[in-house]
Amino acid sequence: MADAPALEIEHLSHPANPSLLTIQQHVMREQRRFPNATGEFSWLFSGLTLATKMIAARVRRAGLSDILGSAGATNVQGEVQQKLDVFANETLIESLSWKETIGLIASEENDRLTAVHYGSPGAKYAVVFDPLDGSSNIDVNVSVGTIFSILRCPDGCADDPAKWVLQPGRKQVAAGYVLYGSSTMLVYTSGNGVHGFTLEPSIGAYLLSHENIKMPARGPYYSVNEAYRDSFPAPYPAYLDALRKGGLGKKYALRYIGSLVADFHRTLLKGGVFLYPPTADAPGGKLRLMYEANPIAFLAEQAGGIATDGAKPILELVPDAVHQRTPFVVGSRDELELFHQMAAR
Numbered sequence: 095m096a097d098a099p100a101l102e103i104e105h106l107s108h109p110a111n112p113s114l115l116t117i118q119q120h121v122m123r124e125q126r127r128f129p130n131a132t133g134e135f136s137w138l139f140s141g142l143t144l145a146t147k148m149i150a151a152r153v154r155r156a157g158l159s160d161i162l163g164s165a166g167a168t169n170v171q172g173e174v175q176q177k178l179d180v181f182a183n184e185t186l187i188e189s190l191s192w193k194e195t196i197g198l199i200a201s202e203e204n205d206r207l208t209a210v211h212y213g214s215p216g217a218k219y220a221v222v223f224d225p226l227d228g229s230s231n232i233d234v235n236v237s238v239g240t241i242f243s244i245l246r247c248p249d250g251c252a253d254d255p256a257k258w259v260l261q262p263g264r265k266q267v268a269a270g271y272v273l274y275g276s277s278t279m280l281v282y283t284s285g286n287g288v289h290g291f292t293l294e295p296s297i298g299a300y301l302l303s304h305e306n307i308k309m310p311a312r313g314p315y316y317s318v319n320e321a322y323r324d325s326f327p328a329p330y331p332a333y334l335d336a337l338r339k340g341g342l343g344k345k346y347a348l349r350y351i352g353s354l355v356a357d358f359h360r361t362l363l364k365g366g367v368f369l370y371p372p373t374a375d376a377p378g379g380k381l382r383l384m385y386e387a388n389p390i391a392f393l394a395e396q397a398g399g400i401a402t403d404g405a406k407p408i409l410e411l412v413p414d415a416v417h418q419r420t421p422f423v424v425g426s427r428d429e430l431e432l433f434h435q436m437a438a439r
């Protein structure tokens with residue numbers, strides 16, 4: 095019998111710089127930096143990306159709820175309408191609960207921790223999130239966001255959920271947000287720079303659009319709810335005056351959306367400072383340390399910026415409780431240096 099023709103093999107050469115890179119590919123590429131990486135982390139991330147795409151699709155239809163059915167009612171497709179923040183929370187929990195590497199989930203919407211694969215030997219990560227931040231902006235068609243933070247189980251955490259979850263922000267292994275704005279963008283860091291991906295709706299993929307984002311060292315805007323100014327403690331009122339009157343060599347303009355993700359995203363790209371100081375109603379600050387300030391502070395530092403609670407770096411605060419609040423000042427290097435100088439006086 096004649097020899098069968100040998101199978102010919104053509105070797106695929108991966109382009110060194112592919113023109114399109116999805117978030118999934120990017121996370122896998124980042125993981126290759128660690129010799130023992132198993133790919134579990136990119137699998138976990140796929141739970142986040144799927145959920146946020148579902149949330150983005152629902153946010154895009156938000157204004158239609160009155161004609162398609164209001165919250166609690168059944169819409170024309172036979173679906174029970176939910177409030178968007180409830181939908182976002184349930185979608186994230188369901189999507190993440192498939193991931194065997196996740197032991198615990200903490201959400202702004204839930205008083206208690208959710209055990210996912212807690213107690214299983216494969217459970218290595220806790221995911222902490224604010225499912226839909228800025229929710230007062232939903233009804234008026236203004237940007238909202240999802241914020242997330244991922245923590246690894248430290249040694250001896252197996253039977254101690256507090257030890258696992260209540261870690262300082264410096265221990266985050268990854269963090270980021272999704273901004274449901276004029277486009278949907280996912281911005282994340284795993285400790286090797288800050289990278290932004292824009293959702294391409296026609297193929298349903300987050301594509302790398304902003305690689306290695308660096309916050310300008312100085313920016314044009316300050317961002318704060320100045321309605322509370324009379325109750326801000328020192329040095330906040332004097333600091334805002336200094337910015338407005340040209341203390342850094344120019345006069346600042348004010349931008350305030352009232353959605354942390356959107357206000358920070360602008361600060362990240364354009365520079366400047368975002369503040370939520372202590373107020374009379376919220377003497378410990380309004381924003382939450384674990385799923386608002388920590389992930390944003392990690393991103394800010396990775397992009398060359400600074401984040402403080404007014405006295406200490408945000409990432410060094412040791413949380414006492416999942417829903418703990420903190421004063422928050424985050425932004426460019428020059429604005430934060432001026433803040434520190436004025437706070438030290």
Ligand code: AHM
Binds near residue numbers: 353354
């Ligand atoms: P939320 O989690 O209830 O949406 O509140 C958080 C939001 C942030 O997005 C934003 O920075 C802040 O609250 C705005 O608060 P205020 O309306 O007091 O300016």
Ligand code: MG
Binds near residue numbers: 224226228
């Ligand atoms: Mg929030």
